[in-house]
Amino acid sequence: MKVMSKHVILSIVFLVLGFMIAFSYKMTNKDESPKKLIDRSWEREYELRQQLITQEEKNRKLQNEILKKQEKITAIEKELAKEKQVFFNMAEDTEKYRMFLGKVKVQGKGVEVVLSDGEYDPTNENINNYIVHEHHVFNVINELYISGASAIAINGQRLDHKSYIVCNGPVITVDGNQHPAPFVITAIGDPDVLTQALNLNGGVKDQLLNDNIIFSMEKIDKIVLEPIIGS
Numbered sequence: 001m002k003v004m005s006k007h008v009i010l011s012i013v014f015l016v017l018g019f020m021i022a023f024s025y026k027m028t029n030k031d032e033s034p035k036k037l038i039d040r041s042w043e044r045e046y047e048l049r050q051q052l053i054t055q056e057e058k059n060r061k062l063q064n065e066i067l068k069k070q071e072k073i074t075a076i077e078k079e080l081a082k083e084k085q086v087f088f089n090m091a092e093d094t095e096k097y098r099m100f101l102g103k104v105k106v107q108g109k110g111v112e113v114v115l116s117d118g119e120y121d122p123t124n125e126n127i128n129n130y131i132v133h134e135h136h137v138f139n140v141i142n143e144l145y146i147s148g149a150s151a152i153a154i155n156g157q158r159l160d161h162k163s164y165i166v167c168n169g170p171v172i173t174v175d176g177n178q179h180p181a182p183f184v185i186t187a188i189g190d191p192d193v194l195t196q197a198l199n200l201n202g203g204v205k206d207q208l209l210n211d212n213i214i215f216s217m218e219k220i221d222k223i224v225l226e227p228i229i230g231s
Contacts (some may be wrong), residue, residue, distance in 0.1 A: 106151045107224040108188045111113035111195055113140055116168070116182040130212040132181050134167040139203055140185055143204045147197035149189040151225050155179045156186075158228045182214075191219035 115137065118130030141152055141159070152159045154174050166173040171180045187194060198204050198217060208215045 004062045082201070084181065105225065105227050107222060108150070109191050110149070110186060110188040110220055111144075111191050111198075112217045112220050112223075113144075113185040113187070113198065114182050114214075115140065115208065116214040116216075120215060131170060132172070132213055134165045134172050136208055136211065136213055137165055137172060137183055137185070139204050140198070143191070143197055144185070144187040146196055147189065147194050149187040149194060149208055151188045152224050153186050155184050158225050160228055178196055186220070186223050186225070188223050188225065195219060 003026070114133045117132055137154065141154075145151055154165075154172075157174050157177060159174070163175050168178065171178045172183065173179075195217065205215055205217075
């Protein structure tokens with residue numbers, strides 16, 4: 001009976017011990033599974049971080065390339081702006097030269113100067129002492145050009161860079177066309193500047209009056225000068 005009791009006790013002990021070993025093994029397997037999941041999650045996170053770092057580096061390189069291209073574009077735009085200004089200046093100069101050459105119609109504010117022969121003086125036998133000569137007209141025209149006149153005409157006939165004026169008795173010839181007195185000189189420019197230039201003390205107006213020439217001048221709001229025919 002004692003032997004059988006010992007066998008029963010040992011059987012119970014071994015059964016309990018086996019149960020504990022099996023339970024421990026099962027728990028160990030359960031503990032390893034979350035650990036594997038954690039390891040895999042960390043590896044995935046690490047991989048994503050590396051990909052993010054790599055993408056950020058690519059983005060920085062692309063941004064640097066964009067900045068360089070923008071700098072090139074800005075430089076090109078500046079050059080184009082300079083060229084545009086040059087072309088604009090050239091076009092403006094061309095239009096100005098055409099105007100001086102009498103090739104285009106022009107209009108604007110200006111002045112009208114009238115030169116008339118002086119009144120007959122019986123005591124002065126020389127008629128040349130009171131009629132308008134080409135040098136009188138030249139003096140007025142030169143003063144107007146010096147004062148900034150952009151276009152000038154005599155009795156409606158437009159002048160250009162090669163115009164010539166010749167006195168022939170009581171008339172003057174402008175580029176082959178005769179004009180009798182009075183001589184109406186119209187000039188486009190700043191009316192105030194042109195008027196002040198001709199009215200200077202001891203200037204053109206005083207010289208004309210000293211030569212017995214009748215002088216008059218007025219400001220005109222709108223003067224229209226047609227282009228020279230055949231220019």
